[in-house]
Amino acid sequence: KAGVTQTPRYLIKTRGQQVTLSCSPISGHRSVSWYQQTPGQGLQFLFEYFSETQRNKGNFPGRFSGRQFSNSRSEMNVSTLELGDSALYLCASSLGLLPGANVLTFGAGSRLTVL
Amino acid sequence: AQTVTQSQPEMSVQEAETVTLSCTYDTSESNYYLFWYKQPPSRQMILVIRQEAYKQQNATENRFSVNFQKAAKSFSLKISDSQLGDTAMYFCAFMKHNNGYALNFGKGTSLLVTP
Numbered sequence: 001k002a003g004v005t006q007t008p009r010y011l012i013k014t015r016g017q018q019v020t021l022s023c024s025p026i027s028g029h030r031s032v033s034w035y036q037q038t039p040g041q042g043l044q045f046l047f048e049y050f051s052e053t054q055r056n057k058g059n060f061p062g063r064f065s066g067r068q069f070s071n072s073r074s075e076m077n078v079s080t081l082e083l084g085d086s087a088l089y090l091c092a093s094s095l096g097l098l099p100g101a102n103v104l105t106f107g108a109g110s111r112l113t114v115l
Numbered sequence: 116a117q118t119v120t121q122s123q124p125e126m127s128v129q130e131a132e133t134v135t136l137s138c139t140y141d142t143s144e145s146n147y148y149l150f151w152y153k154q155p156p157s158r159q160m161i162l163v164i165r166q167e168a169y170k171q172q173n174a175t176e177n178r179f180s181v182n183f184q185k186a187a188k189s190f191s192l193k194i195s196d197s198q199l200g201d202t203a204m205y206f207c208a209f210m211k212h213n214n215g216y217a218l219n220f221g222k223g224t225s226l227l228v229t230p
Contacts, residue, residue, distance in 0.1 A: 031215075033216055033218075035218070035220075042220060042221075042223065043220035043223075044220075045217045045218060045219070048215050048216055048217055050215065055215040056214070056215040056216070094216050096216060102148060102216050103150075103162055103165060104216060104218065105162075106152075107159060108159045
């Protein structure tokens with residue numbers, strides 16, 4: 001069974017550019033969530049999608065957005081990149097269907113460097 | 116907002132010994148979930164153990180067990196018979212019940228297992 005796949009694994013952008021990261025969840029998983037990991041702030045929740053609807057959102061500016069497709073794949077987009085957006089972006093998926101089916105399986109992450 | 120505090124930034128333990136990682140949290144919720152996740156160096160985050168707040172029995176997974184004290188809002192992780200492969204960053208995390216699958220993480224404890 002394939003795990004959570006994130007692409008690209010590494011990328012370098014310059015300030016002001018935008019970036020799109022992709023996440024393919026485990027087959028059958030309908031919930032996808034995104035986290036930002038930095039040395040200073042640690043792991044912070046960005047947003048969660050379930051059946052193409054945003055179910056939860058963290059405290060990030062509007063430059064951070066996401067979406068989920070009908071096949072549960074998800075993308076997140078960061079516009080007008082700032083140096084502080086340099087981070088490891090983690091995607092996690094879960095079944096999202098049953099009570100207790102809230103164990104998140106994480107991908108390897110996309111490491112974004114903003115110059 | 117829920118806060119999760121891990122008061123030990125770094126810990127060290129010898130192989131085969133037992134170590135306990137501390138975690139406290141602050142919430143006004145009565146029902147929730149608590150997790151310990153492990154992030155080995157340059158590898159992806161994996162679930163160690165999960166606890167449902169309404170269950171009084173402490174969760175156990177092989178060499179990993181928790182001491183869940185709901186009134187004290189404490190959730191410590193005990194690793195028995197430590198192995199070199201246990202070297203990793205350990206994150207304690209909180210999830211509300213019936214509010215989607217958003218995790219609030221602590222800052223993490225870096226555990227080093229030495230021969």
